[in-house]
Amino acid sequence: MILSWRRRRASRCANKKEFSGQNLDMGVEEIAIPSHFRCPISLDLMKDPVTLSTGMTYDRSSIDAWIEKGNNTCPVTNQALISLDQIPNHALRKMIQDWCVDNRSHGVERIPTPRIPVTAYEVTRVYQRIMAATQRGDQNKCLELVAKIRAWGKDSERNKKCMVENRIGCCLSASFEFFANNEETTLLKEILSVLPWMFPIGEEGQSKLGSAKSLRCLVWFLEGKDLSSRQNAVLVLRKFLSLDQKHVDAFVEVEGAIEALVKIIREGPSICPTATKASLSCVFFMISGTSDKIKSRFVELGLVSLLLEMLVDAEKSLYERALGVLEGLCDCKQGREKAYENALTMPLLVKKMLRVSALANEFSVSIIWKLCRNQNGDGDDEEEIRILVEALQGGAFQKLLVLLQVGCSDGIKDKVTELLKLFNLHISKLDCVDSSMDFKYLKRVQF
Template sequence: MEEQQEQVEVPSYFLCPISLQIMRDPVTLPTGITYDRDGIERWLLTAGTCPLTKQPVPPDCDPTPNHTLRRLIQSWCALHADHGVELVSTPKAPVDRARVAELVSRLGDTSSSAGLLDALRELKDVAAESDRNRKLLTAVPCAVDILAAVVVSSCQDAKAACDDALEIICSLQLSEQCLTRLVERNEELVHALVAALQRSNTTSRAHAALLLEGVTAVMSSNRLVSLPEEVFGEVVQLLRDRVSNPATRAALQVLVGTTSWGRNRVKAVDAGAVPVLIDMLLDGPADRRGCELALGALDRLCGCAEGRAAMVSHGAGVAVVGKKVLRVSEVASDRAVRVLRSVARHAATAAVVQEMAQTGVVGKLCVVAQSEQCVERTRERARETLRLHARAWRNSPCLQPHLQALYPSC
């Protein structure tokens, strides 16, 4: 079949200038150049110019369907179907701005729960269809604010509406500017997301985690330090439940991003974050980034006494962090060394000092101190940590002779 298809020469004007494939839904820009709809809409999302002429294309440009060319392509494909050419079906008419705006306006009508659900589900289908549709939805004035208002108003009673609104918002990939505006205009959004995290619907919990990640990333420091304890409790529970890789990563990002302040660190520790993070490292995160984030969160939490106490009280805490040194990535090694330095400096009882030697942590630090795999700042942190307890570690029977030779001088 492929050999037969190669023998048929496709007219050049049937090919999209972007993909060089036969156009299925040819559309023409104001510049007069015709492209396949899917290709040009993807292009315009980032470029904003005509690929061939380089002329600017207005952001609100809606390419004109080239019905004549499409019919010619369909006829030609049908004529050569015996040679393996695939038929081109008539494309579904794309949704227009007016229809998207109408659906958004219906979300504000709270008199009918059934009508609200119908509008949400149609909007969800529209958003799932293409990047173009998601761009149209984002461009509707106050559309994201209205969706967020649905999440807030329906998080307790109309859970189906809340779930659909969350899914739509998460599909839009909102900019930092849009998220900032969303946070400023919806003070109850965080509480609504906590309510969504408390439900049994794993999909909704994942969407709530993703939106919480975006929201906390743009919050002012004043609002971050006043986050309720429930946020940390639900984030930690999400890590325990391992709902999905994206949800786990979002929860880790929330922990890292919100625990720069001591008050939040204590909240996270009280929620049980430290043993959960250690258990994650023991089991092995699904990817390198997950390991880096887990170590980053531990580094943050070891910035407070409660976090360090939880770290050393876990039977495998010190050992598993030491095991990640030089085994995952440069970033992971640096974060693991930072955790070990915090423990050695502020929580090093005689038992902990001995444990660090017996579990091979001291040996790892000796290697890091001389390793070219690590940047200088990581090597210096390792040397600093080793100097803290040099009397106990330098001549320890747990340290092999070749590692003793690497021990930094005091």
């Protein structure tokens, strides 16, 4: 096979030619790559050749992808793999590197010496050393070992996976809890920087991270001034709270937890979008299935107005999260009252319907449905009638008709149908819908 290598001619003069406005001549030379330098799977030049138990050699990334798909045979020989161990083929890699050097004049770049992936034995050994250092209260040793874990994780996703499988997250959670009340925060910051990679952390790890001591420490970081630590803390919380409702219940009881999350959201996505999204996810977990007391507290802190301001120009993932939280807050009376008071509420919900995503559509319909009907479902409340008229004037009737046609879940479909019935009671009294609009392409909707 032939691999085409592109070479720049007169490279030393490239900057001068670019400055003068001249086009840089490009030449293409075809160089034959020795077949035994190619990975049998990808047919590309191998960068990190490894040999399996069958004696066949592959590029590490290619054979990793093959095994991760559930295959347990050798791709070439079709023999069952007795072991999934991969032995680095240093001799072949050296030959490939020498070949690259010999052909560098043709534009071939030398492949870098790959980093050897971490092994389960190495991870287990570090696990034991961290636990021992934690029990001794040796912060310096723990800091050294956590820095090593961080370096391993930066090397490759494979290393992260190996560490998760060998319970590094559990020992880091235990160490975090042990030193949580210590004034020296360097170690705690370092642990928070790697913990988001380590989920799931197992039952033991959850019990350590979910203790009152650990949760208070996480809130302390959320309230701090260090942006990186605050982001890492909320990323850990997002993953932790998603594991079990009991963790949500415990976190809600921590003093300052609700205020800390609202503070991050208030600072806005322009400062740290990742932290804002994670905070919204945490709030979503906290208001799902809880009493109105928690929701009311978020409303009192001005979260409804913050969310509506965020919806004005938020990108897709942030918009969906903000809508999800707003939908949850509208379950309580205080949340609906704040939504009624804000002039942005209905125009924003109606304007962006059908423009963002199917999930956003469902959240928008649910919010409008909650605002346009009272607890008895008769839609006779003064505020609900006012908001219903605003929805009609904004074009909600037409958009809901279209939504029925393009499809939605059964639960949302029922809400759309109910809304259309409510709108139908008032639409004849208002000049909200252009009677000349052609709805022939829409299927007939039965009320």
